[in-house]
Amino acid sequence: MHHQSILPDEDLASVILSDLKRVVREYATAATESTCPEIRKLFTDLTNSTLNMQGQLFTTMQSQQMYNTSSPALRQEIDKQGKQYDQTLQKTNQFVQQKLSGIAQQSVYYTSRPNVAHIPQQQAQQPPVFYS
Amino acid sequence: MVQPITAKELEYIADSMSNEDLLLKQNAVLASSSSNQALVQVAQQFIATHQQHYQTLLQALHQHSNAAPTQPQQ
Numbered sequence: 001m002h003h004q005s006i007l008p009d010e011d012l013a014s015v016i017l018s019d020l021k022r023v024v025r026e027y028a029t030a031a032t033e034s035t036c037p038e039i040r041k042l043f044t045d046l047t048n049s050t051l052n053m054q055g056q057l058f059t060t061m062q063s064q065q066m067y068n069t070s071s072p073a074l075r076q077e078i079d080k081q082g083k084q085y086d087q088t089l090q091k092t093n094q095f096v097q098q099k100l101s102g103i104a105q106q107s108v109y110y111t112s113r114p115n116v117a118h119i120p121q122q123q124a125q126q127p128p129v130f131y132s
Numbered sequence: 133m134v135q136p137i138t139a140k141e142l143e144y145i146a147d148s149m150s151n152e153d154l155l156l157k158q159n160a161v162l163a164s165s166s167s168n169q170a171l172v173q174v175a176q177q178f179i180a181t182h183q184q185h186y187q188t189l190l191q192a193l194h195q196h197s198n199a200a201p202t203q204p205q206q
Contacts, residue, residue, distance in 0.1 A: 009162070009165070009166045009167070009168050009171055012158065012161065012162050012165070012166075013162065013171055015158060016155065016158050016159060016162065016175075016178075019151070019154065019155055019158065020155070022151075023148075023151045023152075023155065026144075026147070026148070026151065027148065029144075030141075030144035030148065033140060033141075033144070034141055034144075035137075035138050035140075035141065036135045036136075036137050036138070036141060036196075037135070038134075038135070038192070038195075039137055039141050039145075039192065039196075042188065042189070042192055043144070043148075046148070046185055046188070046189075049181065049185065050185075053178060053181060056174060057174055057178075060170050060171065060174050061171075063170065064168060064170055064171070
């Protein structure tokens with residue numbers, strides 16, 4: 001025999017789900033602000049464990065038709081974002097290469113044997129373009 | 133050798149035990165009041181996990197208690 005709760009099942013489960021979300025964030029924050037290595041590990045482990053619980057509760061609620069996920073993203077919207085961030089990535093790669101070649105030139109200037117071993121690799125490997 | 137914990141870490145540990153305690157009670161209510169078997173099972177499992185989290189946090193406090201200074205540090 002079940003006791004009557006103040007809240008309907010669905011609402012109580014939602015409260016727990018949002019509390020788990022909050023606690024995951026708090027554990028992650030605590031981990032980033034820890035000084036003691038053991039305490040950092042403790043909070044990191046608790047972050048992962050709580051994240052798993054949140055995922056499990058979400059999956060259960062979804063299987064019980066207690067959760068409406070938002071509507072699927074449209075393909076043109078995905079492609080728009082993809083194109084935009086392809087451009088961003090290319091510009092950033094140019095920026096990084098400029099900065100890195102700056103370092104190489106500097107080391108040519110200041111030392112007799114510059115260490116540029118990592119530079120050619122950067123140039124040789126062009127990033128893949130997904131949306132062009 | 134156990135390193136002393138900071139005042140901030142102590143606050144986080146205390147707040148965390150408070151969170152775990154609240155979640156434990158919420159899950160106890162869900163486990164006892166729900167007629168949905170899937171939810172009851174998850175809630176029962178979560179009670180055990182939150183108890184375990186709570187114990188781990190409490191242990192961390194005890195472990196670091198001996199390394200802590202008894203006078204305020206400069």
